Amino acid sequence: MEARLANETDIAGFREEARSLLAHQVPPEEVHWQTAQNADLFADAPSTEGKAAGRHVPRAASAIVPASFLRLCEVVVLHSDPQRFALLYRLLWRLVHEPGLRNDPIDADMLAAQQLAQAVRRDLHKMKAFLRFRPVEDAEHPGSPLHVAWFEPAHHILEAAAPWFARRFAQMRWAILTPARSVRWDGEQLHYGPGADHCDAPTADAGEQLWLTYYKAIFNPARLKLAMMQKEMPRKYWANLPEAQLIAPLAAEAHERSGRMVEQPATTPERRIPLAEKEHIMLKIDEVESLEELKHATMQCRECPLGEYATQSVVGEGARHAKLMFVGEQPGNQEDLQGHPFIGPAGQLLDKALAELGIARDEVFVSNAVKHFKYELRGKRRIHKSPTQREAAACLHWLEDEIELVKPRALVALGSTAARSLMGYAVPVMSERGKWLEREDGRKVLITLHPSALLRMPPADKEEAFAAFVADLAKARKVMKA
Numbered sequence: 001m002e003a004r005l006a007n008e009t010d011i012a013g014f015r016e017e018a019r020s021l022l023a024h025q026v027p028p029e030e031v032h033w034q035t036a037q038n039a040d041l042f043a044d045a046p047s048t049e050g051k052a053a054g055r056h057v058p059r060a061a062s063a064i065v066p067a068s069f070l071r072l073c074e075v076v077v078l079h080s081d082p083q084r085f086a087l088l089y090r091l092l093w094r095l096v097h098e099p100g101l102r103n104d105p106i107d108a109d110m111l112a113a114q115q116l117a118q119a120v121r122r123d124l125h126k127m128k129a130f131l132r133f134r135p136v137e138d139a140e141h142p143g144s145p146l147h148v149a150w151f152e153p154a155h156h157i158l159e160a161a162a163p164w165f166a167r168r169f170a171q172m173r174w175a176i177l178t179p180a181r182s183v184r185w186d187g188e189q190l191h192y193g194p195g196a197d198h199c200d201a202p203t204a205d206a207g208e209q210l211w212l213t214y215y216k217a218i219f220n221p222a223r224l225k226l227a228m229m230q231k232e233m234p235r236k237y238w239a240n241l242p243e244a245q246l247i248a249p250l251a252a253e254a255h256e257r258s259g260r261m262v263e264q265p266a267t268t269p270e271r272r273i274p275l276a277e278k279e280h281i282m283l284k285i286d287e288v289e290s291l292e293e294l295k296h297a298t299m300q301c302r303e304c305p306l307g308e309y310a311t312q313s314v315v316g317e318g319a320r321h322a323k324l325m326f327v328g329e330q331p332g333n334q335e336d337l338q339g340h341p342f343i344g345p346a347g348q349l350l351d352k353a354l355a356e357l358g359i360a361r362d363e364v365f366v367s368n369a370v371k372h373f374k375y376e377l378r379g380k381r382r383i384h385k386s387p388t389q390r391e392a393a394a395c396l397h398w399l400e401d402e403i404e405l406v407k408p409r410a411l412v413a414l415g416s417t418a419a420r421s422l423m424g425y426a427v428p429v430m431s432e433r434g435k436w437l438e439r440e441d442g443r444k445v446l447i448t449l450h451p452s453a454l455l456r457m458p459p460a461d462k463e464e465a466f467a468a469f470v471a472d473l474a475k476a477r478k479v480m481k482a
């Protein structure tokens, strides 16, 4: 029996077909899964089986399976393995007929599906890390180039990755070309189109030389780990990475340079970069490898106006591989002056709540969605001003880099700016507080108020509000014990 899907990632079609097949008691070995792309072009009329035949499935025939299996399906369908739909339907069939399967952690089919999901996630990560945009002139928008990138994903991940790029590069117009599909962001909407050829992608631009100069400048020979670098950045991606041409010569001279570094006295880095270089750098510094580099990069960042007026950027601090990461809105006055997050009144309130739960501040990691302090001057006083959505969107990639570096098991969103940045959509904090939501990367996010909201409450309400805040955070305590 043939089950036809509209395209390679047709998860809705798969669910519909699978439900119908299950209702008709069709065993997995009798089903042949076809997608529009792999269907036989010379086949006769469309199959009379499946949707074409209009199976009338009673609603009661729906199978109940764990929500985690549905999430697994959503990732596995993005894999390029032609047998993935057969595997998922076999698992679904077995979940319905073998109740013990859901408690079997070493089942071969389940492990195979998890491996496919892992490969898809790895491909998504590589795309985010190794895709490089190059500006091309756009006759319809003089003075505002279109940024175009070429990438060859191993799996069908373009549509899954595109919203992430839209959030990260929200303020520029860009297009990503791949052999199978393409996507364009016009500043408001994503538009998908057919695949492209490598020669449609732009070649090196003038700004690329600037990027290579910058890459050389930030290359730290003392931290070179060649084997790790090649593992994280496989050679197949090098063709799209301008900096790849520098790896061999920089690695060759690393030993000598690190010796010279040890002998040199410490230098103070320049805080600001010349305006002429800023535009190129802001588009291309998209991967940092340590929290120190993150600090350095955000100090120079001018992707939104906030960097121009703050004293310094403030990045997260705490346990390097904390299980739990707290994300607030932005640094406040004290944080801006001293360069550390959550050290003002709101930070002290957070410390007090953590202490009530028996969690030490240095066991967790605390950071902010926006890395520079936004304020307005009233006389000589700097009064906190909330960042706009645009500013938070511009800063999002630094937060995502931080999450990638720390790799927390779960996150706590303190307030609406943090919740929006972490989830990618507006979260109604008052109705969602105390609940766990799940991010695209699978990490859980606990929603609660920002401690500064408690400070602004009338004195009579403060005690109760603090108790509710502690009760919210208590739900995250088990992450620390896991």
Ligand code: SF4
Residues within 6 Å of the ligand: 298, 301, 302, 303, 304, 305, 306, 307, 308, 313, 370, 371, 372, 391, 394, 395, 396, 398
């Ligand atoms: S707030 Fe974020 S995006 Fe804006 S300049 Fe600072 S680091 Fe860059």
